[in-house]
Amino acid sequence: MTATAxxxxxxxxxxxxxxxxxxxxxxxxxxxxxxxxxxxxVFPGEIVxxxxxxxxxxxxxxxxxxxxxxxxxxxxxxxxxxxTNVPAHKLVRRGVGHAxxxxxxxxxxxxxxxxxxxxxxxxNKDELGADFERVFALFPRLRERSGQAGGTLSGGEQQMLAxxxxxxxxxxxxxxDEPSMGLAPILVEQIFQVIRDIHAQGTTVLVVEQNAxxxxxxxxxxxxxxxxxxxxxxxxxxxxxNPEVQKAYLGG
Amino acid sequence: MSARRLQGGSAPLRLLPGALxxxxxxxxxxxxxxxxxxxxxxxxxxxxxxxxxxxFSGFGNRNDFVDGFANxxxxxxxxxxxxxxxxxxxxxxxxxxAFFAIGSYAYAYSAxxxxxxxxxxxxxxxxxxxxxxxxxxxxxxxxxxxxxxxLAIVTLGFGEIVPxxxxxxxxxxxxxxxxxxxYQPSAYGLFGIGSFGFGNPWPYYVTVLAxxxxxxxxxxxxxxxxxxxxxxxxxxxxxxxxSMGVNTVTTKLLAFAIxxxxxxxxxxxxxxxxxxxxxxxxGFTVSFTILAMVVLGGMGNIWGxxxxxxxxxxVQSVFLKQLTNFVHDIHLPAVDLGxxxxxxxxxxxxxxxxxxxxLALVSMMLLRPEGLFPSRERKRELHESAEEAAESxxxxxxx
Numbered sequence: 001m002t003a004t005a006x007x008x009x010x011x012x013x014x015x016x017x018x019x020x021x022x023x024x025x026x027x028x029x030x031x032x033x034x035x036x037x038x039x040x041x042v043f044p045g046e047i048v049x050x051x052x053x054x055x056x057x058x059x060x061x062x063x064x065x066x067x068x069x070x071x072x073x074x075x076x077x078x079x080x081x082x083x084t085n086v087p088a089h090k091l092v093r094r095g096v097g098h099a100x101x102x103x104x105x106x107x108x109x110x111x112x113x114x115x116x117x118x119x120x121x122x123x124n125k126d127e128l129g130a131d132f133e134r135v136f137a138l139f140p141r142l143r144e145r146s147g148q149a150g151g152t153l154s155g156g157e158q159q160m161l162a163x164x165x166x167x168x169x170x171x172x173x174x175x176x177d178e179p180s181m182g183l184a185p186i187l188v189e190q191i192f193q194v195i196r197d198i199h200a201q202g203t204t205v206l207v208v209e210q211n212a213x214x215x216x217x218x219x220x221x222x223x224x225x226x227x228x229x230x231x232x233x234x235x236x237x238x239x240x241x242n243p244e245v246q247k248a249y250l251g252g
Numbered sequence: 253m254s255a256r257r258l259q260g261g262s263a264p265l266r267l268l269p270g271a272l273x274x275x276x277x278x279x280x281x282x283x284x285x286x287x288x289x290x291x292x293x294x295x296x297x298x299x300x301x302x303x304x305x306x307x308f309s310g311f312g313n314r315n316d317f318v319d320g321f322a323n324x325x326x327x328x329x330x331x332x333x334x335x336x337x338x339x340x341x342x343x344x345x346x347x348x349x350a351f352f353a354i355g356s357y358a359y360a361y362s363a364x365x366x367x368x369x370x371x372x373x374x375x376x377x378x379x380x381x382x383x384x385x386x387x388x389x390x391x392x393x394x395x396x397x398x399x400x401x402x403l404a405i406v407t408l409g410f411g412e413i414v415p416x417x418x419x420x421x422x423x424x425x426x427x428x429x430x431x432x433x434x435y436q437p438s439a440y441g442l443f444g445i446g447s448f449g450f451g452n453p454w455p456y457y458v459t460v461l462a463x464x465x466x467x468x469x470x471x472x473x474x475x476x477x478x479x480x481x482x483x484x485x486x487x488x489x490x491x492x493x494x495s496m497g498v499n500t501v502t503t504k505l506l507a508f509a510i511x512x513x514x515x516x517x518x519x520x521x522x523x524x525x526x527x528x529x530x531x532x533x534x535g536f537t538v539s540f541t542i543l544a545m546v547v548l549g550g551m552g553n554i555w556g557x558x559x560x561x562x563x564x565x566x567v568q569s570v571f572l573k574q575l576t577n578f579v580h581d582i583h584l585p586a587v588d589l590g591x592x593x594x595x596x597x598x599x600x601x602x603x604x605x606x607x608x609x610x611l612a613l614v615s616m617m618l619l620r621p622e623g624l625f626p627s628r629e630r631k632r633e634l635h636e637s638a639e640e641a642a643e644s645x646x647x648x649x650x651x
Contacts, residue, residue, distance in 0.1 A: 066495060092497030104492035106485060117485050121497035169497060
């Protein structure tokens, strides 16, 4: 595959400075060179997707952005700030919301308590009330189950809760790690519709996916990762048309 | 599948509690701190009364009982402190007695003929708590990156090392002999119940009650605070907690420090009451006993843990002794099986306390794993899924 350099068509407000910029990021798990020079940008108001097979480095990229793991070299910028070595809990306050891989619901807390944990860093009561309403409007099921323990929810409900909980941090940038994993097709449709809604409400989204078809359906642009490197980047429309992408990821 | 369980979260039908109980619950919900203080005071007033009534009055005189209650109070404090670390924050600490030792030695060194120092008891309560908290942070800082089993092993090591250090620091601790003749607290006829001394357990009892009441009140406040929620989040899932903005390192350190400071308080009190501090008082069995109290009472439930600690202490110090005497007195004939001679009347049940703890814990894990008085979350985890399953089965049957 050849890199289609700088072919990204201007979407929304791309003339602005990027909200997120990774510059030649190398991340290691002890000796494993997981990210081998990732450079990517997410502009305000975009939905960007990161595609790739197992072990390509998608989750590691998100973990590097959200401060769960720090790169050995390269820089991560959020807005104008260098966040390369800022720990995860501080990034939440700056507006990076992360729904981590595998949902990681607090199983023994109720749905409501899970959402309240999402609001852990926040104090403005009025804003909070509005955000609870927003999450319940996006996921009516969560309101119905608000008194139920998180661990007893179905997989789809847990995914909704994971996204809702991340939204309660009031992120400028929402990082979603494989929101469709393990879900029935109808639920996958629902989740991606919600991603559209969240975006329409003004949140920038970076979504990691194995389900390339769905992801390219909602995203404006996409990056394709292979063994820790970005091998292709383009608009979602172009990626959908790209024969190699079709062959490798779209079952075409 | 889940669409049919729309009303899944509805509360299961429960027996209607009495109006009195509802009234108490409403009051406790609104004035929690006051309710805790009043609750401890009521229990504290009730205990010395009940032991004057048969059958308890037959087991000993009231002063001996009250002395035992004061000692039980020490373990209640210890269990309350360990509950913060293990029950709330979910960090398994197997060497908790180390902080008890640190508090004890802090007081023993500061108020005994051994050092020629005579720091008054009351400020030492605070100092002891602070010294223990400092060591809690010193132990915590390098080890809190470890998880689960590894943390347990390191704390186990710490718990073994601390008494050995005290054993070998002769200059400060008087080595094997320990520090004796530790000064007892001085108070000016505390509330008209006499002064602190070996013959008079009442001032100790009142003091430990007051400490327990204040500790419980503060712990309830902490549990409901932001910090309390952060502890629970870390216990449930550390990665998720971090991605909610919880600073996991300081949150865990605070759990360690607060747990340790409670043990420090207990240590200062215990040293002054016992008047002797020696390294053999702080072995692994102490850490284990406190942990058993927390598990038995119900990890994470403050009242439950306090009751668990009190019960276990009384079982070991009163019940087992009485049982031994009782069995001895009924003179059961010994059974001789040739290879084995069973003489029940000669059994000293106190010697079997750890066997009995073990049996109690194993049967708990089988029958009531959430403890006698489970915390809300634990109850939910262990029973709701079963109810859910039963519920959906019913639906299947109906459909």
